[in-house]
Amino acid sequence: MGRTDKRFCNSTCRTHYHNEKNKHGQVMLRTGLNKIKRNYSILKALVESGSKPLVTRIELDALGFSLGYGCNFLILSKGKTRCYCGEYFYEVLNNGSVRIGKESITEW
Numbered sequence: 001m002g003r004t005d006k007r008f009c010n011s012t013c014r015t016h017y018h019n020e021k022n023k024h025g026q027v028m029l030r031t032g033l034n035k036i037k038r039n040y041s042i043l044k045a046l047v048e049s050g051s052k053p054l055v056t057r058i059e060l061d062a063l064g065f066s067l068g069y070g071c072n073f074l075i076l077s078k079g080k081t082r083c084y085c086g087e088y089f090y091e092v093l094n095n096g097s098v099r100i101g102k103e104s105i106t107e108w
Contacts, residue, residue, distance in 0.1 A: 035069040036085060043088035047102045054097045060090075067092065 008014035042063050046055065057067070070083035070090075082091045084103075091099045 032069065035066045036071060039065055039069055039090075040085040040088060043085055043090060043100055046100055047088055053101055054093075054099055056097055057092075060098060067098075 008017065042060070042065050060067070067090075068083075070085045072084040074082045074084065076082055076091075080091060080093075082089050087104065088100070088102050093099055
């Protein structure tokens with residue numbers, strides 16, 4: 001028979017209800033994480049290929065890079081912001097170019 005205050009007929013109905021309810025937030029999270037992963041792989045490929053440390057925004061856009069997506073942001077002197085994706089970073093300069101590089105990760 002079951003409880004009188006039971007909301008769902010079985011666990012499948014309950015799971016479906018909660019999945020539908022939380023779908024929008026999961027899609028947004030997944031989209032953001034995918035952009036961070038893509039940025040990481042682009043930075044890794046550029047740095048490890050030995051390319052120049054300065055690239056243009058147009059070059060990054062052509063590769064599918066999304067400025068503003070990263071794991072960590074550091075505000076440097078003179079108001080510059082460095083964005084980290086793992087051990088790789090990018091920094092947008094005043095002339096429109098982007099400086100990329102790799103910092104070694106050390107234990108604290």
